[in-house]
Amino acid sequence: MEQSFKNKVIFISGGTGSWGQELTQQLLASSPSKIIIYSRWEHKQVDMKRKFHEHKNIHYVIWDVRDKERLLSITKWVDIIFHLAALKHVPVCEENPNESVLTNILGTQNIIDVALANNVERVIDVSTDKAVDPFNIYGTCKAVWEKLIIAANMQSKSTTFVCIRGGNVLGTNGSVVPLFIEQIKKADLVTITDPDMTRYIMRLAEAVWLLITASVHAKWGEVFVMKMPWITVQTIADSLIQVFGSENTKQKIVGSRPGEKKHELLVSQYESERCHILNESYFVILPMIDTGKDYTEYTKLPKIEQSFFASNNTNMLSAQEFVETLRKDWWFNHIEQTKTAIQELEQLSKDEIIKYFLHQQWAK
Numbered sequence: 001m002e003q004s005f006k007n008k009v010i011f012i013s014g015g016t017g018s019w020g021q022e023l024t025q026q027l028l029a030s031s032p033s034k035i036i037i038y039s040r041w042e043h044k045q046v047d048m049k050r051k052f053h054e055h056k057n058i059h060y061v062i063w064d065v066r067d068k069e070r071l072l073s074i075t076k077w078v079d080i081i082f083h084l085a086a087l088k089h090v091p092v093c094e095e096n097p098n099e100s101v102l103t104n105i106l107g108t109q110n111i112i113d114v115a116l117a118n119n120v121e122r123v124i125d126v127s128t129d130k131a132v133d134p135f136n137i138y139g140t141c142k143a144v145w146e147k148l149i150i151a152a153n154m155q156s157k158s159t160t161f162v163c164i165r166g167g168n169v170l171g172t173n174g175s176v177v178p179l180f181i182e183q184i185k186k187a188d189l190v191t192i193t194d195p196d197m198t199r200y201i202m203r204l205a206e207a208v209w210l211l212i213t214a215s216v217h218a219k220w221g222e223v224f225v226m227k228m229p230w231i232t233v234q235t236i237a238d239s240l241i242q243v244f245g246s247e248n249t250k251q252k253i254v255g256s257r258p259g260e261k262k263h264e265l266l267v268s269q270y271e272s273e274r275c276h277i278l279n280e281s282y283f284v285i286l287p288m289i290d291t292g293k294d295y296t297e298y299t300k301l302p303k304i305e306q307s308f309f310a311s312n313n314t315n316m317l318s319a320q321e322f323v324e325t326l327r328k329d330w331w332f333n334h335i336e337q338t339k340t341a342i343q344e345l346e347q348l349s350k351d352e353i354i355k356y357f358l359h360q361q362w363a364k
């Protein structure tokens, strides 16, 4: 694993996002020669620079994936590209379909063109369950994005293009867990779109680890599908109320947002015919088009048994398992500790509160 990234120049489009920062963190352990973080907004780059201030081999470039000329020059000496930059909020994409097409489709074609022109070794793309039998513009753009990436292998002599497909990653920008926690803390209320709605979920660290391992094993044009458990939106709300709220916490059903599906699919019915079980973490979907490559290694593996994988027909997480999953992430523990501290403070007198703060190193 380490050798795959050692001394390499790695380019991460969308490197300041949730996946990008975790990916950077994990890649640093493999001693790359340089990591280039590419994104549009300076404040996110400034925050990331502060967080990774010890790592002088990270370079930050402000620009847009829609601009091919700039990408062409920046990726000149790059060995590996992780393409993460996306407009990913379903309702935002529904209301701005043209912007979604420009970033998610044109941006991806630009990445492909510059990777081919600069003989990049590998391009790894992160896709989503929303690309399977897509219902919204984000999913539709991601489905085209996957097709562009797979077909790029046919134009390529040396560059490998692959996709990794995953469901919802807990705690990423805009995800439901931080939203519910904030709603409970601020208003003692959670707004539920549809209690029976189901979603595949995974922790960020695990998702990025799987992304890295798939990128190491990739050949040509595979879509690696992360196996994930699923959960209902109601169970997410109940679990978080149990931890952060009380019996007085209110729940309000607000209805699905534009473009939202009730259940997501990881593998569609038609894809299942080309979908093999790689190991306990991954399915692999082989390309439909003839890339001229040998996939015997994969075709020897068993095919998946179900005709499709939907977020209400595989492995469901219980409320307790969900809370245990969340507890593994620092931000959850931090919030929980803060809540416990507040509850303790409420029991104390004024003098005791002063003593309490003096006892804490940070208050001295």
Ligand SMILES: NC(=O)c1ccc[n+]([C@@H]2O[C@H](COP(=O)([O-])OP(=O)(O)OC[C@H]3O[C@@H](n4cnc5c(N)ncnc54)[C@H](OP(=O)(O)O)[C@@H]3O)[C@@H](O)[C@H]2O)c1
Pocket (backbone or CB within 6 Å): 013, 014, 015, 016, 017, 018, 019, 020, 038, 039, 040, 041, 042, 044, 063, 064, 065, 066, 083, 084, 085, 086, 087, 088, 103, 107, 126, 127, 128, 129, 165, 166, 167, 168, 169, 170, 172, 173, 175
């Ligand atoms: N989070 C999930 O649950 C999940 C699940 C499956 C797949 N994915 C996929 O994983 C990837 C990363 O997701 P994430 O959760 O890390 O998203 P995120 O936190 O919103 O990060 C998106 C990144 O893309 C950059 N970006 C957006 N538009 C850009 C443009 N036109 N040019 C250059 N950079 C641009 C953003 O920075 P600026 O805004 O500063 O440009 C940011 O760095 C996406 O492709 C997403 O579709 C995410």
